[in-house]
Amino acid sequence: MKFNDTAPVLAPAGGPPLWLARLADDATLEATVLKRPIQGRANILSVIRHAVSLYEFQHHSYKGEIGNGLYMESYRAQIQGVPIETLLVAHLNEQGEADAVVINHRPLNAAMLFSKLMGERVDERFRDLYLSGPEADAL
Numbered sequence: 799m800k801f802n803d804t805a806p807v808l809a810p811a812g813g814p815p816l817w818l819a820r821l822a823d824d825a826t827l828e829a830t831v832l833k834r835p836i837q838g839r840a841n842i843l844s845v846i847r848h849a850v851s852l853y854e855f856q857h858h859s860y861k862g863e864i865g866n867g868l869y870m871e872s873y874r875a876q877i878q879g880v881p882i883e884t885l886l887v888a889h890l891n892e893q894g895e896a897d898a899v900v901i902n903h904r905p906l907n908a909a910m911l912f913s914k915l916m917g918e919r920v921d922e923r924f925r926d927l928y929l930s931g932p933e934a935d936a937l
Contacts, residue, residue, distance in 0.1 A: 805872070807859060808859065816869055817871070821842060821899075822839065823838070824837075825839055825842055825896055825898065825899065827845070828899070830903040831901075831912045832913070832927050841924070844920070848919045849912075853875040853877060855875060855876060857875070858873040859873060868887060868888070869887070869890055870886065870888075871886040872885050872886075877911060880908050880911055882909070882912060884902065886900070886901045886902075888900075910929060910934050913929040914930070914933075916928045
């Protein structure tokens with residue numbers, strides 16, 4: 799995982815990241831670990847709460863606006879001893895709210911583990927969005 803391994807680590811910032819602090823009520827979240835998008839601020843916040851709890855650490859190498867209405871984060875983390883890299887891109891609407899968020903997790907084995915663990919932790923209404931244990935094991 800060369801990209802984040804060679805990038806300097808940013809000092810931790812206080813508070814939530816810009817995209818999360820400015821999440822629009824009608825936002826959508828798409829991610830490698832999801833079978834389909836999640837709609838709505840409340841739903842996204844519900845699953846993000848569980849996602850953050852899986853990380854043993856989060857070392858950001860980039861956080862910031864990258865141009866015309868886009869925000870990006872890149873970080874490395876670890877879940878149950880497995881390294882995982884993440885690239886997040888959020889579209890910011892005219893009000894500066896994040897209305898569309900895409901999260902890319904890699905490598906595949908780490909993304910599958912993440913999805914399986916999320917399926918075990920999230921509220922029942924979101925379980926079918928993630929890989930079940932048997933689904934992950936079959937892959």
